[in-house]
Amino acid sequence: MASIKQFQVTFDCADPERVARFWCEVLGYVVPPPPKGFASWEEFNRGLPAEQQGSAFACVDPSGVGPRLFFQRVPEGKVVKNRVHLDVRVGTGLVGAERLAVLEAECARLVALGAVRERLLLADEYNESCIVMRDVEGNEFCLD
Template identity: 65%
Template sequence: MASIKKIQVTFDCEEPERVAEFWCEVLGYERNGSGCIDPSGIGPRLYFQRVPENKVVKNRLHIDVRVGTGLVGEERVAALESECARLIALGAVRVRLLRADGYNESCLVMQDVEGNEFCLD
């Protein structure tokens, strides 16, 4: 049987310190050099590495920030909108609200301070 591996999520970015600070605030993580760590030790480490090129296309992988777990309908949308407002104050950009469609609950698509897509879910 394979053992469970810990993972690290790595972001290519222009300003690692700025992006790390944003994600630490979003997730309640603590700074650890060029990264962020979950103080509980449960979540993955996030690492931010400087790269010379700019972001040019949509991410193929993104983070879902779970703020609406267990909520449905307008109660869920209200929780997403509330967190969206907090994150906009940190420099995030709201992209669009995707309403529940019978298969998936509502989620809110956003971008971090360097344009990396993520969802409030």
């Protein structure tokens, strides 16, 4: 059986470009170039039927290592907790006060971008500290 090594993470949302641009800032991702024959994503978007304009957006890891993130407009709003979430690994290898300082600094940066801080989970005998947050449309993620 073949082993699949690449995948894309897809977000359902109300405003794909807004959420994509938030995650670009969080992860250092970039918006990929528009399809061939189009000078910009705006130009590409104008060529779509009205009901499809603004219905999707993406961002990619400029190094090509991380997965592509795809954002698609859906009619329904978010109503329950995510079953899957991203852990943004900003404190890898750090412990104690040093880890908390890095997590808090990144949390402040992301709150300025529109994220919402939910709660701090302090280290216990099994896990290091992390901060539970929500993106600009309420999707949960953790600063880990």
